[in-house]
Amino acid sequence: MRGIEEKWRRKWAGAGVYEPKAGKGKKKYITAAFPYPNSPQHVGHGRTYTTADIYARYWRLRGYNVLFPMAFHVTGTPILGMAKRLREGDPELLSVFENIYGISRETAETLTEPEALVMHFSREIEEGMKEIGYGVDWRRKFYTFDRHFNKFVQWQFRKLRQKGYVVKGTHRVAWCPSDSNVVSAHDTQGDVDPEIEEVAGIKFRFGDGWLVAATYRPETVYGVTNLWVDPKERYVKVAKGEEILYVSEKAAKMLSLQFHLDILGKVDGVDLVGKEAEEPYGRKIPILPAGFVDAGQGTGVVMSVPAHAPYDYLALRDLGMFGKLGPIVMLSYPGMRPGSVPAGEIVERMGIGGQNDPKAEDATKELYKIEAHTGIMGIGEFKGMKVLEAKEKVKVRLVGEGKAFVFYLLAKGPVFCRCGAQVGVKMVEDQWFLDYGDEGWKAAVREWIGKMDVMPEAVRKDYLATVDWLKEKACTRASGLGTPFPFDKSKIIEPLSDSTAYMAFYTIAHLLRDADPEELDEEFFDYVFLGLGKGRKEWEPMRKEFLYWYPLDSRHSGGDLVRNHLPFFVFNHVALFPEEHLPRQIATNGFVMMEGKKMSKSFGNILPLRKAVREYGADVVRFSVVAGADLAQDTNFERSVAEGVRGRLEHILSLLEYADADGNGRMEKWLKSRMSRRLIALPSLYEGLEMRALAQNVFYEVMHDLQWYLKRAERPKLKWFFENWAVIVSPFMPHVAEEIWHSLGKKGFVVDAKFPECSEGMVDAGLEMGEGLVGMVRYDVEKISERIGAKPKKVFVYVPAAWKFDAYGLMREKKALRDLIEWGKGSGVDMAEVSKFGKGLMSRVHSLPDVLPAEGEYGALRDAAGFLSAELGAEVVVRREEEGGHAKAGNAMPGKPAIVLE
RNA sequence: GCAGGGGUGGCGGAGCCUGGAAAACGCGCAGGGCUUAGAACCCUGUGGCCUAGCGCCUACGCAGGUUCAAAUCCUGCCCCCUGCACCA
Numbered sequence: 001m002r003g004i005e006e007k008w009r010r011k012w013a014g015a016g017v018y019e020p021k022a023g024k025g026k027k028k029y030i031t032a033a034f035p036y037p038n039s040p041q042h043v044g045h046g047r048t049y050t051t052a053d054i055y056a057r058y059w060r061l062r063g064y065n066v067l068f069p070m071a072f073h074v075t076g077t078p079i080l081g082m083a084k085r086l087r088e089g090d091p092e093l094l095s096v097f098e099n100i101y102g103i104s105r106e107t108a109e110t111l112t113e114p115e116a117l118v119m120h121f122s123r124e125i126e127e128g129m130k131e132i133g134y135g136v137d138w139r140r141k142f143y144t145f146d147r148h149f150n151k152f153v154q155w156q157f158r159k160l161r162q163k164g165y166v167v168k169g170t171h172r173v174a175w176c177p178s179d180s181n182v183v184s185a186h187d188t189q190g191d192v193d194p195e196i197e198e199v200a201g202i203k204f205r206f207g208d209g210w211l212v213a214a215t216y217r218p219e220t221v222y223g224v225t226n227l228w229v230d231p232k233e234r235y236v237k238v239a240k241g242e243e244i245l246y247v248s249e250k251a252a253k254m255l256s257l258q259f260h261l262d263i264l265g266k267v268d269g270v271d272l273v274g275k276e277a278e279e280p281y282g283r284k285i286p287i288l289p290a291g292f293v294d295a296g297q298g299t300g301v302v303m304s305v306p307a308h309a310p311y312d313y314l315a316l317r318d319l320g321m322f323g324k325l326g327p328i329v330m331l332s333y334p335g336m337r338p339g340s341v342p343a344g345e346i347v348e349r350m351g352i353g354g355q356n357d358p359k360a361e362d363a364t365k366e367l368y369k370i371e372a373h374t375g376i377m378g379i380g381e382f383k384g385m386k387v388l389e390a391k392e393k394v395k396v397r398l399v400g401e402g403k404a405f406v407f408y409l410l411a412k413g414p415v416f417c418r419c420g421a422q423v424g425v426k427m428v429e430d431q432w433f434l435d436y437g438d439e440g441w442k443a444a445v446r447e448w449i450g451k452m453d454v455m456p457e458a459v460r461k462d463y464l465a466t467v468d469w470l471k472e473k474a475c476t477r478a479s480g481l482g483t484p485f486p487f488d489k490s491k492i493i494e495p496l497s498d499s500t501a502y503m504a505f506y507t508i509a510h511l512l513r514d515a516d517p518e519e520l521d522e523e524f525f526d527y528v529f530l531g532l533g534k535g536r537k538e539w540e541p542m543r544k545e546f547l548y549w550y551p552l553d554s555r556h557s558g559g560d561l562v563r564n565h566l567p568f569f570v571f572n573h574v575a576l577f578p579e580e581h582l583p584r585q586i587a588t589n590g591f592v593m594m595e596g597k598k599m600s601k602s603f604g605n606i607l608p609l610r611k612a613v614r615e616y617g618a619d620v621v622r623f624s625v626v627a628g629a630d631l632a633q634d635t636n637f638e639r640s641v642a643e644g645v646r647g648r649l650e651h652i653l654s655l656l657e658y659a660d661a662d663g664n665g666r667m668e669k670w671l672k673s674r675m676s677r678r679l680i681a682l683p684s685l686y687e688g689l690e691m692r693a694l695a696q697n698v699f700y701e702v703m704h705d706l707q708w709y710l711k712r713a714e715r716p717k718l719k720w721f722f723e724n725w726a727v728i729v730s731p732f733m734p735h736v737a738e739e740i741w742h743s744l745g746k747k748g749f750v751v752d753a754k755f756p757e758c759s760e761g762m763v764d765a766g767l768e769m770g771e772g773l774v775g776m777v778r779y780d781v782e783k784i785s786e787r788i789g790a791k792p793k794k795v796f797v798y799v800p801a802a803w804k805f806d807a808y809g810l811m812r813e814k815k816a817l818r819d820l821i822e823w824g825k826g827s828g829v830d831m832a833e834v835s836k837f838g839k840g841l842m843s844r845v846h847s848l849p850d851v852l853p854a855e856g857e858y859g860a861l862r863d864a865a866g867f868l869s870a871e872l873g874a875e876v877v878v879r880r881e882e883e884g885g886h887a888k889a890g891n892a893m894p895g896k897p898a899i900v901l902e
Numbered sequence: 903g904c905a906g907g908g909g910u911g912g913c914g915g916a917g918c919c920u921g922g923a924a925a926a927c928g929c930g931c932a933g934g935g936c937u938u939a940g941a942a943c944c945c946u947g948u949g950g951c952c953u954a955g956c957g958c959c960u961a962c963g964c965a966g967g968u969u970c971a972a973a974u975c976c977u978g979c980c981c982c983c984u985g986c987a988c989c990a
Contacts, residue, residue, distance in 0.1 A: 036990055038990080073990090076989085076990065077989085077990090078989085078990065171988085173988080195986090369903095372903095373903095431988095458906090458907080459906095461905095461906070461907095462906060462907090465905055465906065466905090466985095468905090469904085469905075469986080469987095471987095473987075473988060474987090474988045475988080477988080494988065494989080495988095495989080495990070496987090496988070496989075496990085497988090559984095560984095560990090562906095562985090563985060563986080563987080564987065564988090564989085564990095596913085596914080627928095628914080628915090628928080629914085629915075630915095630916095633915085635914090636914060636915095636929095638914085638928095638929070640928095640929060640930080641914095641928065641929065643942085644929080646942095647942060647943065648943090650942080650943080651942095651943060651944085654943090692915085692916075692927085693916095695927085695928095696916095696926080696927060700926095700927055700928075701926095701927080704927090707944085707945090711945095776955095776956090777955095779955080780954095780955040780956070781955075782955090783954080783955045784954045784955045785955095786954090786955095787952090787954050787955075788954050789954095844922085844923070845970095846922055846970070846971070847922040847923065847971085849923085888954095891956070892956090893956070895956095896955095896956050897956085898955095898956075899954090899955060900954095901954070901955095
């Protein structure tokens with residue numbers, strides 16, 4: 001198999017089959033998301049590319065000029081970390097390289113620079129793509145750190161800025177103060193996702209300044225009875241602008257990432273205890289000690305609402321002060337007993353001992369859920385309003401009155417960086433954004449998504465939902481490979497922002513090989529991509545190339561890009577190009593699992609693409625990664641299935657010996673009829689990328705047909721079959737198809753052949769029904785033999801009486817016994833029989849299937865009598881019910897002949 | 903919390919949009935064929951019961967409803983998966 005594959009790949013390449021010329025006839029331009037070369041590809045990566053390649057190959061067969069290019073996305077930071085770890089000789093990574101990627105230590109030691117690393121994996125991936133037979137136009141290959149490409153991206157950002165879509169502002173990120181770096185989930189201890197949440201810091205007048213309590217429930221300020229501090233912690237007096245605040249020392253450290261704070265002095269928590277503070281509406285409340293206060297979260301000060309917060313209730317009870325202070329019940333909800341204290345009730349119900357009882361956390365969550373979602377405010381300006389709405393109103397009001405300020409902290413905190421330091425929330429100044437929150441831009445994007453083809457269609461909703469919640473996207477990073485940001489060259493454009501319009505760049509990439517990147521200025525790209533300005537003579541070919549290939553006809557990627565890359569891609573196209581150059585279609589697919597499990601390094605179950613190709617052959621791998629499930633679903637790569645595919649393929653190739661002849665007998669007509677059905681159905685299946693149905697129609701069901709044909713035909717004549725099958729299967733299995741094509745003595749390549757035209761006229765439903773009948777009779781006879789435990793010597797098959805066919809047709813049409821009885825009166829048939837027949841059909845009168853006419857049924861069975869005799873090892877006699885001879889003959893129904901065994 | 907998707911045999915999954923004989927196709931398993939043997943391949947079977955097949959019964963997360971007819975349409979409930987960003 002491998003020899004065959006390599007032979008055809010070489011011939012295709014030699015003939016430049018996949019290097020289309022612009023400007024000739026109808027075209028299809030198809031791209032798949034370019035790979036990030038930080039590892040070799042596994043079979044999972046193969047799914048998207050194979051899907052796109054199949055799609056591209058289908059359109060070639062339909063006579064389109066098809067462009068399917070590929071490049072490498074080397075932008076990003078992970079590759080920097082990987083190079084660093086290689087430099088340091090990280091044993092874990094070296095082991096992954098050796099055991100999973102198959103890269104020797106000696107080679108790994110040469111890959112300590114990011115550039116060397118990406119080039120190594122790019123070559124590896126490119127080789128793999130060639131080996132699996134993707135019809136890529138490699139002349140257009142580029143890397144996203146190429147200077148030509150950098151110029152293109154910078155042009156793109158200039159255009160976006162001219163439209164006001166590139167903006168500058170502050171931005172909050174999870175931040176490690178020790179590393180001075182942005183922290184994401186894989187940088188934290190325990191891989192905690194550092195989720196940023198907004199909280200209200202409510203100010204309580206205290207001495208010369210304010211004690212600040214952080215809360216998610218600002219609306220409960222009306223129920224506050226006291227403040228909590230941790231007596232064992234140290235607190236600090238700080239200046240935030242004009243204001244003087246008191247917070248815990250640990251909290252101050254975290255807050256200083258968000259605000260400029262000057263530390264003025266220190267005070268021990270225990271010294272705060274017993275003092276008084278004033279809540280925003282003037283009530284004096286005491287400051288009390290509590291053990292549950294976490295000085296590292298929020299501000300280290302907690303406002304106490306004992307009626308609605310189990311912790312506050314418990315801490316107050318632990319102090320023996322419950323009842324002396326409040327409680328103030330400030331909201332109610334359906335099902336709450338009048339006069340009850342919700343926090344007290346839940347604490348009693350759950351039998352919670354004190355503030356250190358772990359169950360207190362569950363009680364808090366449960367009560368919060370009820371109160372936040374169903375609660376109604378009972379006191380204050382917002383009395384009668386839903387808690388859910390009041391929450392926001394109270395916050396805005398307090399902030400407006402200077403009695404609170406908004407800040408951010410990490411949910412589920414405290415979160416720790418791998419280096420050990422506590423992670424905080426930092427406000428980054430001078431951050432550049434792409435303003436995907438711009439309503440005008442969004443509206444245009446929504447409109448275009450409405451017009452585009454989306455496959456699978458169900459995903460359209462996801463795109464629209466994503467567009468709705470998209471807002472400013474930080475588009476630069478401090479480091480990494482890629483394109484320098486044109487308005488601040490010290491920054492690099494981050495990977496999801498430099499990969500949104502590169503499909504346009506492919507159209508000219510091969511013509512820029514020898515160009516000086518410095519000459520690729522705004523004027524150049526304006527002319528080539530937008531037709532602006534006068535242009536120069538030497539730019540003409542590129543302008544033509546772009547105008548020919550654009551718009552992009554189909555974009556392919558994994559479903560994981562639906563929430564980021566793909567909407568960005570639409571946003572950027574909408575911003576840059578006129579409507580006639582906007583993408584026409586997006587197709588996304590699910591993941592590939594390995595033997596039912598997610599592929600991952602830790603499971604050690606990653607099957608590299610090139611290894612799979614070596615083991616099973618390119619065509620088998622291509623088929624296996626796409627045919628197992630519909631586009632949207634996750635699919636499963638199973639070795640047993642791949643082996644099954646390979647086995648069937650070998651079987652089918654062994655039938656090539658029968659490809660020397662054509663025939664026009666009953667069974668050849670039958671096979672042509674079956675195939676014609678598929679040929680007629682296939683275009684819409686290919687165009688809709690209905691992978692599961694395609695797999696059935698070009699492979700599995702074709703096998704079934706062949707098996708029946710081989711059983712029924714005297715001497716197989718498969719020339720016509722192979723001539724057509726080679727073409728329709730070639731998108732999935734181009735190498736095998738090419739081999740068949742040439743063994744038939746065909747000229748040219750099958751990958752360039754014309755998709756077989758087929759007319760309805762070649763479908764013979766009657767013939768197929770007849771064969772169905774033959775199969776059914778065989779099945780029934782075997783069933784009966786089994787039941788009576790004896791092989792028959794003679795089998796009588798009775799075709800029903802002619803009148804039954806008329807009666808059946810009448811029942812199908814009228815669906816009423818009365819009409820049949822009327823008909824029976826004039827037919828001369830015994831009325832008892834007519835009535836019995838009709839009653840038998842009544843229960844399923846709404847779903848009677850189409851059947852052959854009497855002569856057709858008789859003819860089909862008579863023709864197959866010899867075959868049935870041989871199969872059943874008994875003489876088979878086909879008779880008409882009218883001929884009589886056996887009592888059971890009367891049981892015959894259209895589509896269900898009576899059978900008598902002797 | 904918000905958004906999106908999903909519950910069908912031993913398993914992966916068709917069927918749902920557009921109601922009309924659920925389980926296509928594959929995997930696994932069982933029996934048989936071909937082989938010195940094996941692998942591969944081929945054939946047959948695979949919810950239960952049965953008055954020889956053409957038959958009956960039971961099944962599509964749970965509970966209702968609409969209909970001559972519901973896996974499919976409607977209502978309520980239960981459970982599961984994915985995403986929530988600056989990152990590939």
